[in-house]
Amino acid sequence: xxxxxxxxxxxxxxxxxxxxxxxxxxxxxxxxxxxxxxxxxxxxxxxxxxxxxxxxxxxxxxxxxxxxxxxxxxxxxxxxxxxxxxxxxxxxxxxxxxxxxxxxxxxxxxxxxxxxxxxxxxxxxxxxxxxxxxxxxxxxxxxxxxxxxxxxxxxxxxxxxxxxxxxxx
Numbered sequence: 001x002x003x004x005x006x007x008x009x010x011x012x013x014x015x016x017x018x019x020x021x022x023x024x025x026x027x028x029x030x031x032x033x034x035x036x037x038x039x040x041x042x043x044x045x046x047x048x049x050x051x052x053x054x055x056x057x058x059x060x061x062x063x064x065x066x067x068x069x070x071x072x073x074x075x076x077x078x079x080x081x082x083x084x085x086x087x088x089x090x091x092x093x094x095x096x097x098x099x100x101x102x103x104x105x106x107x108x109x110x111x112x113x114x115x116x117x118x119x120x121x122x123x124x125x126x127x128x129x130x131x132x133x134x135x136x137x138x139x140x141x142x143x144x145x146x147x148x149x150x151x152x153x154x155x156x157x158x159x160x161x162x163x164x165x166x167x168x169x
Contacts, residue, residue, distance in 0.1 A: 014049070016047065017146075019143035019145065020145075020146050022143065022149065022153065023141070023156065024139055024142075025140045026138070028050070030140070031140040032050065034142060034159065035048055035050060043151065043155055044148060047144055047148050048143065050141070051141045052136075053138070053140070053141060054139050055135055055137055056138060058134050059132070062131055064128060067120070069130075070116050071117060074114075075109045076112070077112045078111050078113060079109045080108070081111075082111075082112075085108065086102075086104030086108075087101065
């Protein structure tokens, strides 16, 4: 129940009241093209959602990890952190800025190197590679509010290939 003195609750921008499936695509670009087509034809696209489904995790191996690469990566991370801390210190000190920055960069590099090497040693060779991971959808479904679903289907019928062929497969 809503309290009389409070503002009304707003619906989540990520929800529709009674969504209906308009179309399903194999890639995001096709779904985006369909919604853009609807927008170009003055359709109320704020009543649409593109939902990625059938998620999968992809891990792209970028290289082999060696002690040298781990040490270099740790030291470089430490340099950036040390530079950041050094710049902050220079705001609050009267001493020479260059000396403060250089000393924090050196300490940062040393700290980053040690931290990376300890972490690498703790894995005991169980993961001797670097990688980049991503979660991607394999299908993209356009959902529309039930009250405008028929209008959306009529408009998308004008875009060649926008709606799946009901007689295919």
